[in-house]
Amino acid sequence: MGSVFSHHNTNADRSAGDRRRHKQKIEKAIKEGVHDIVAEESIIGQDGKKKIRIPVKGIKEYRFVYGSNSGQKAGSGGDADVQKGKKFAKGKKKRKGKPGRAGNEKGEEYYEVEVTLEELTEYLFKDLNLPELEKKRMKEIMSQEYRRKGYRNEGIRPRLSKKETAKRRIKRKKAAERAGTYDPESGEDFGYIENDLRYKHIKVDTKYATNACIFFVMDVSGSMSREKKYLARSFFFLLYHFIRSKYEKTEIVFVAHDTQPYEVDEDKFFNRGSSGGTLVSPALEYVLEQAEKRFNPRSWNVYTFHCSDGDNWMSDMQKAVEASNRLKEMCQFYGYCEIEPSQNDSLTWMNEDGGLSKVYGWMEDEKFKVVRITKKNDVWDAFKKFFGGKL
């Protein structure tokens, strides 16, 4: 009785569908987990290559398992000299960190995906677009850019990257050695296979040679707690990277305010404690004035985002509305974000008869939007409300 032989003729890439589904899940999880990453990162001065670890929830599969800290294990010693009571330090090798995943063991609810800032922006923003509003003059100047962008498995011959291809083969060879399927001393030729080939990838980018400037305005008065600032920071981070990904050049101005506006650097913006009351209109006036003076709003795309907890002196409300109306006229987009952590706050009484968001509510249109954030998970939804309206 012999066996039967046949060439495998099922669908060659049978797991493609399930892989796609898995990837969708990761992307979704990244979007949901984004508030956890962003708040830790500084907003500007990163070059897009920096790696960010994103904790991804829920992609893990759970079963009943024993805890890592309970019970002993048994193993064979090979030729090693094992003695009772002896201790070994675990070498780094023991940590089976997989590329792109945290090497952590059981009990961890997250598994981490490492992406670069560039990839992250792509993940997050590929479906979102800037509101199609009036076009600024400079926008019409387009430029085409050829950029090298990584390597691909397929390509045309002239773009074959010999170096990358050779690296792949060496990797595979080392893998085979370790797995024992190839013996380097045997003198056998370890040839290239199709899968080793790597081609340089060229991407054509059409870019609007345009500039954007962003005014981040934040209330730093006594009522803005650390927690609120933390939420604001996450939100600003998203906004900055989103806008940056759409423009050639992006300038940021940080304007902190209590009763007075102050132009500060990023660090001071988020960390500077302040006390005292809140007046919104002077800060908005300041933005109007600076935008006019430093960036010509007719050729620059001006964005203004204002985060506050909604407090404002009643007497200033009318002025704030007027200033906001003018800002709306000047900006490509003007967003107001009210942050109020859900926990009890001694100052919430002020909002009862209407914080800024209520006063602003009726002004909303496609150039001016108002969102409220009460917890971390709202950050992404709020962001989508600003720029995802057409989804």
Added chain:
Amino acid sequence: MSDWGLKDLTAWDDRICAIAKNHGLDWYPITYETCDYFEMLGNMSYHGMPTHYGHWSYGKSFEVQRQQYQAGMTGLPYELIINSNPCISYLMKENPLHLQILIMAHCVGHSDFFKNNRSFAFTRADTVVPRMRNAKKRIQSYIEDPSIGIEAVEAVIDSAHALSYQVPRFPCEIEDLLEKRKAWMDFHKENLDSGKMSEDQYNKLPQEPEYDILGFIGQHARKMKDWERDIIEIIRDEAYYFMPQIRTKTMNEGWACFWHYKILHELDLPQEYHIPFLKSHNQVVRPHVGSMNPYHLGFYLFNKIEERHGIEECFLARDVHHDESFIRQYLTQEDCEELNLFSFNDNPDTIEITEVSDEEGWKHVKNILLGQIGGNSIPRIYVDDVDEDVLILHHEHDGARDLEISHATKVIQHTMELWKNEVKLITIVDDAPYEI
């Protein structure tokens, strides 16, 4: 790239089969399919099943394996064979001929084990391939059903997978639990009437601890829709099918290595294949320091059994044992010493050896080994009671190992999704009762 054609494979296979037959092996015929490494990875993700329902977790498993392979952390397995009649096995095109010969000889061992070991008696190897194909069709139809859709189907599979190892360990047929309950009630009717058994006792659900959690939920959950029950049955069926492989991993691999090695010596391979064959063999059965390589332990033990009790005893062991009973019966102090087995505490930064295989330590080491072999690395959970529609699960604590609570909590959440009501798990953590 490869130094062989189908003709070579057929020729060597004929000789392998002749030798195996001579030794009294009795196996399911084998169908070998050749594939490239990419297809191999694909097949591995689905446990080698020619058709299998789709689920994102298999996509993930593919990605993980590909990443590991490409980073050089693991080689691909030499063989992938499924317990079916005929057996289906995959041969990677990239492998050289000596490796294919080794794999074919190895697969004969596996196939013989599938056919004869008691643990596999109820796996219905004749129908597993059509069963899986059918399951795939059914799940696909639920996904395409506009009133159900992929999100809902995935949620049920996610939850059912969380419980998929929670089926009885011992070989048994998949029972209809409703009928089982009825039979029990008929049987105990007398006791009820004569007052030996109280009404509560008689009507308790389940009457006895039920280890088949998926089956129990699938058949007793009240608000479950038919398609949900069907998916649970599919996953339950697969769990029953795979449990014997979990329980006999060491024996199964040991038996296959034992035979490919024996066959090698009678194959009369030309030198150019013989030496690489031996090298590959040594790679496969080498000890992994600090853990247990099932190929190593199984191969070692079958050789020792032959040495001590003769080949007949090997065949007997192949028929009746599973890993735990196999090791319990055959692993001696001498073996533990020779294998240099030890037990250790796996601390976060250090490994601390607790016992070695000397006069006083070897029994301890063996016991620890028994606790991690076969299905024993999976905690045992059973359905204890249903109290006002609250499902109460019990963890059978082995006295040493606590559950990983963060995982258990997730599993209980998944169980609640299926049961559609509250679920409780009672276990012990740090020697104190614990409830989730």
